[in-house]
Amino acid sequence: MSGFDEHVQQYLSLRRSFGFKLEREEHLLAQFVAYSDAAGQEHLTGDLAIAWAKLPVTASVNQWAKRLSVIRSFAVYLATMDAATEVPPSGIFPTSRQRPTPYLFSEPDIERVLTAARGLGSPLRAATYETLFGLLAVSGMRIGEALGLTRGDVDLGSGVITIRHAKFDRTRLVPLHESTTAALSAYALTRDRLRRPPRADVFFCSTAGTALGRSGVDRMFRKITTTLGLRTGTTHPRVHDLRHGFAVRTIVNWQEQGVSIDAHLASLSGYLGHVAPADTYWYLSAVPELMTLAADRLQVRFGAQR
Known part of the structure; x- marks a missing residue:
């Protein structure tokens, strides 16, 4: 056995104490530990890390680089306790980071998206997506933050949203314009009228009363923007x-x-x-x-x- 598992847990615990969530890192490090155990390796070496990073042979070089960077960070930590640890050098895989070209929605574009959402077949689904996309457009919230809101996080009386687990697990307040507060209040009434009782303590809920999934929201956004002609072979609007x-x-x-x-x-x-x-x-x-x-x-x- 490599004995890496205990060190991995300590490493994750330490970094999470600084506010990092590390969900993807935890998954990849678990895979690396299993790979190391199968190979009978007692120490983390550069060759071991590179070989593991290249396991998905059909993956892109960028993906290999991301996998190796996770192991490299762990190796830096591990080297402080195990002198035999080798930290893989940087730049092993030539990568190119291209920033996705954003689609800057005009106000008419946003109105068309909200109108299309309003026309969805299910009344609750229509109200949910119209309000969700509208909130994102006027508040600049991250989609994950909006989907994670509980009912108690949205103070309709004061017009303030509390985001309790923002990036780096920080909390922040998002004051809203009175028109936005009015739209959220109208949605809350519609939601509670159409879906009783809720199955999850979330502000935006599915027709089943559960939390909305990110993948489902992305699919709906792609469907709407495609139908409106905003999404083409070369233009790919995202919720973000x-x-x-x-x-x-x-x-x-x-x-x-x-x-x-x-x-x-x-x-x-x-x-x-x-x-x-x-x-x-x-x-x-x-x-x-x-x-x-x-x-x-x-x-x-x-x-x-x-």
Whole structure:
């Protein structure tokens, strides 16, 4: 036996104490432990880690690199206790990270998506998806955060949502516009009228009264955007793009109002649940409207002639 299992549990426990969930890492490390035991290896070596990372021979090089990075992080930890541990070098697998091109939904696009959701056959399903997609579009919440909301997390009286297990297991408050609160209140009444009693303490529920699954939400979003013609062979809108669009629209509105972006970016970052403002820049694509507004402000500031 390799004896890695105990070290894996200690490693996961340590990192989770810092707020990391590590669900994927736990699954992969369990596979690695089983592989090491079958190979009769007592120490973690570079050759062992690389051989395991390449087990799915049909996988992409990027996938191999992700698998190896999980083992590499564990090896760094293990090396502090076992001098015979070899930390696999970085750069073994040449990878290329391409950022998915976001689809920036216009307001008419969002209205069409909500109208299509409203037309779904089941009244409860229609109300759920219309309200869910609407909330994501106007709040910038992550889809996982919205699906994980309990009824108690949505305070319809004060118009504030409490996200209790955001990224890195942090808690944050999301204040809502009164129109959003009204829409959520209307949904709650419809949900409770059409589905009694609930089978799970969730705000957004399925027709069976259970929590919505991420895969099911993704399928519904793909179906709607395909039907509307928003999804094509080259354009692939994702649910996550609603969050991206919220960030960009906020910056555009600030630009139009003459608001200092630098002074307010931290507010947007906190609202989105980012650890630092630098993380928010990931969402700010160089969209033509945003760049035009920025150029206009530069011309005003420096007195350039058009």
